[in-house]
Amino acid sequence: CGGDDDGCYGPIDKVEHVRLVKRIQPGAPDAPYGPKGPLEWGQINFMHTTDTHGWLAGHLKEENYGADWGDFATFTRRMRQKADNLGVDFLLVDTGDLHDGAGLSDATTIDGTKSMPIFSEVEYDLLTIGNHELYVTEVAKQMFNEYAKKWGDRYLTSNVKVYNDATKQYEHVGATHRYFITKQGIRIMAFGVLFDFTGNSNASQVIKAKDMVKETWFQDAIHTDKPVDLFVLLGHNPVRQTDYANTFTTVWNEIRAVHKNTPITIFGGHSHIRDFAVYDQASVGIEAGRYCETLGWVSQSGFSKCNSGYHGAKKPDGKKLTRKATDNSTAPWAYSRRYLDWNRNTFMYHTSSNKNFDSQTGLEITQEITTARKDMNLGEVYGCAPETYCISCVPFDDPKNIFPGVIKPAVNAIVLNEARKDKARMIIGNTGAIRFDLYKGPFTYDDNFVVSPFRDVFRYIPDVPFDKASQVLAKLNKGTVAKREFASMPIARDDCVDPLIGALTLRDMHQERGIVRRQETITPGYATTDDWGTDGDDTEHTGIPNYSIPSYWESRAGFPTGSDPEKVDLIFFDFIEKYVLQDLGSGFTSDMVSCYINCTFTSQDFMLPYAKLMWQDNIDNCPISA
Numbered sequence: 001c002g003g004d005d006d007g008c009y010g011p012i013d014k015v016e017h018v019r020l021v022k023r024i025q026p027g028a029p030d031a032p033y034g035p036k037g038p039l040e041w042g043q044i045n046f047m048h049t050t051d052t053h054g055w056l057a058g059h060l061k062e063e064n065y066g067a068d069w070g071d072f073a074t075f076t077r078r079m080r081q082k083a084d085n086l087g088v089d090f091l092l093v094d095t096g097d098l099h100d101g102a103g104l105s106d107a108t109t110i111d112g113t114k115s116m117p118i119f120s121e122v123e124y125d126l127l128t129i130g131n132h133e134l135y136v137t138e139v140a141k142q143m144f145n146e147y148a149k150k151w152g153d154r155y156l157t158s159n160v161k162v163y164n165d166a167t168k169q170y171e172h173v174g175a176t177h178r179y180f181i182t183k184q185g186i187r188i189m190a191f192g193v194l195f196d197f198t199g200n201s202n203a204s205q206v207i208k209a210k211d212m213v214k215e216t217w218f219q220d221a222i223h224t225d226k227p228v229d230l231f232v233l234l235g236h237n238p239v240r241q242t243d244y245a246n247t248f249t250t251v252w253n254e255i256r257a258v259h260k261n262t263p264i265t266i267f268g269g270h271s272h273i274r275d276f277a278v279y280d281q282a283s284v285g286i287e288a289g290r291y292c293e294t295l296g297w298v299s300q301s302g303f304s305k306c307n308s309g310y311h312g313a314k315k316p317d318g319k320k321l322t323r324k325a326t327d328n329s330t331a332p333w334a335y336s337r338r339y340l341d342w343n344r345n346t347f348m349y350h351t352s353s354n355k356n357f358d359s360q361t362g363l364e365i366t367q368e369i370t371t372a373r374k375d376m377n378l379g380e381v382y383g384c385a386p387e388t389y390c391i392s393c394v395p396f397d398d399p400k401n402i403f404p405g406v407i408k409p410a411v412n413a414i415v416l417n418e419a420r421k422d423k424a425r426m427i428i429g430n431t432g433a434i435r436f437d438l439y440k441g442p443f444t445y446d447d448n449f450v451v452s453p454f455r456d457v458f459r460y461i462p463d464v465p466f467d468k469a470s471q472v473l474a475k476l477n478k479g480t481v482a483k484r485e486f487a488s489m490p491i492a493r494d495d496c497v498d499p500l501i502g503a504l505t506l507r508d509m510h511q512e513r514g515i516v517r518r519q520e521t522i523t524p525g526y527a528t529t530d531d532w533g534t535d536g537d538d539t540e541h542t543g544i545p546n547y548s549i550p551s552y553w554e555s556r557a558g559f560p561t562g563s564d565p566e567k568v569d570l571i572f573f574d575f576i577e578k579y580v581l582q583d584l585g586s587g588f589t590s591d592m593v594s595c596y597i598n599c600t601f602t603s604q605d606f607m608l609p610y611a612k613l614m615w616q617d618n619i620d621n622c623p624i625s626a
């Protein structure tokens with residue numbers, strides 16, 4: 001057991017990158033329980049990715065999401081070819097958040113240096129920007145100077161500007177909008193909008209949607225003399241609109257006020273869920289999950305020579321889409337939607353390609369990923385994790401929850417300033433900084449970024465009276481400050497608000513996320529409920545529990561036994577410094593805050609030493625499967 005193709009999970013080679021997920025061959029006895037049936041093709045067909053966060057190597061420990069960017073590139077090419085053969089349109093769209101979540105994107109000095117050239121090898125038709133492209137100035141500039149140039153008018157950043165060092169002005173990163181005509185004659189007007197994000201560095205400006213829609217270019221675009229058969233609205237926003245998340249509604253209302261019947265098809269993101277929302281009988285929106293786990297599919301028919309420039313096949317595939325957006329729709333538009341699991345079996349099934357699936361380009365991209373991972377030592381093993389610890393599959397206080405199970409003991413053991421080791425300390429973090437479950441088995445350099453990808457510096461205030469410090473966590477979790485500051489964020493529930501974005505917890509409302517190891521029968525995984533019901537998942541899964549978690553965690557160390565200390569060192573990520581200070585109240589100011597270990601010791605730096613310290617048992621014979 002150990003090769004790529006022998007049907008077993010191989011051990012991780014300490015230095016070499018070895019695919020942990022076997023490359024599934026169709027028809028193999030243990031091929032995953034697969035898609036429920038062929039996709040329904042329409043006159044125009046969209047595939048959608050969002051929140052890929054650097055997961056281009058695929059999920060090396062989860063077979064059900066095991067395809068890599070090379071496999072995906074092959075799949076998209078084959079689907080494009082299939083569309084051409086059917087005489088219909090095919091558009092591939094992405095809605096941002098390309099970094100922060102995996103070693104490939106985050107282990108370089110500037111995020112994306114290695115991953116972005118690989119991402120960019122897939123030919124997208126439309127893309128838009130996510131908040132993770134704007135936290136760090138160098139990343140925002142990379143998008144502005146390199147990828148916006150490369151993607152040209154396909155990159156739509158209607159409300160996002162970046163400072164241009166040459167002109168000394170803030171300029172739209174990509175295009176504000178794009179008018180184009182598809183191969184089959186559909187005349188499209190497209191926009192790309194980011195939610196009202198405020199956590200960006202000063203290298204960028206995010207214009208609120210309510211202000212953007214008043215701008216001349218936008219009004220001109222929706223009042224254009226050119227014929228528009230379809231509006232495509234891309235956005236790094238949840239498609240399910242609430243009082244807190246209403247960017248799409250704002251833009252949608254403006255378009256609808258002018259174009260009463262023109263279809264508006266929407267592609268969202270940011271809340272990391274599978275979702276499909278119906279806006280009206282001529283408008284639907286899809287959100288395709290996160291982390292290269294999901295590929296979204298939307299097809300649409302109803303175009304004719306009376307209502308459009310469409311000149312392609314009337315009934316693609318010999319069938320006709322029949323499902324209207326709403327039950328009482330009188331509009332001609334019919335749709336299908338599907339959430340595809342990101343694995344080779346899915347890709348092969350939907351292209352009927354069997355053993356001939358791989359393409360030269362796809363294999364080359366896979367090779368590039370393998371080489372990059374090797375160069376970056378991403379497969380290097382630092383420890384053998386004794387258990388699987390998850391973020392939300394068990395309650396927050398369960399020993400198998402990642403916060404009590406790993407994060408708190410790890411910061412207690414590793415985040416220590418030697419000069420202050422005799423002081424009692426409290427460490428506070430936002431749960432949103434911990435991005436993924438940690439699996440039993442080899443803990444690699446890559447896993448460090450998978451679990452804790454950000455470079456959030458540990459800062460502290462020395463000698464805070466315990467009675468003040470001990471109130472901070474509850475106040476942060478109550479979120480009064482956060483709600484005021486982030487009133488426009490997509491907040492799901494009061495008890496599980498991530499005040500900095502608030503969106504991850506929306507997932508709780510819609511679905512259960514599963515961990516998949518091997519798939520011989522129906523397995524745990526996404527079991528999605530959306531506006532059309534429960535039939536959207538391409539591969540059926542049983543769900544797994546998904547508990548809500550608070551927005552912040554706290555850990556205590558160096559406390560005297562049996563009593564509370566008079567004072568503590570209060571340690572926290574710089575990312576939440578503003579809120580900690582506000583919740584400490586009067587008497588606490590930013591000049592009291594300094595770096596705790598040093599100003600380069602960040603949330604990327606505590607997991608690897610912890611693995612080296614605590615997880616050395618079985619290190620040379622560390623099994624990956626549970």
Ligand SMILES: Nc1ccn([C@@H]2O[C@H](COP(=O)(O)O)[C@@H](O)[C@H]2O)c(=O)n1
Nearest residue numbers: 131270432433454498500501502503575
């Ligand atoms: N330096 C940072 C940046 C972000 N976060 C966390 O990420 C959340 C946003 O992620 P999305 O993929 O949903 O856009 C944000 O709310 C923070 O929780 C962070 O911890 N540190």
Ligand SMILES: [Zn+2]
Nearest residue numbers: 051097270272
């Ligand atoms: Zn995201």
Ligand SMILES: [Zn+2]
Nearest residue numbers: 097130131270
């Ligand atoms: Zn986001």
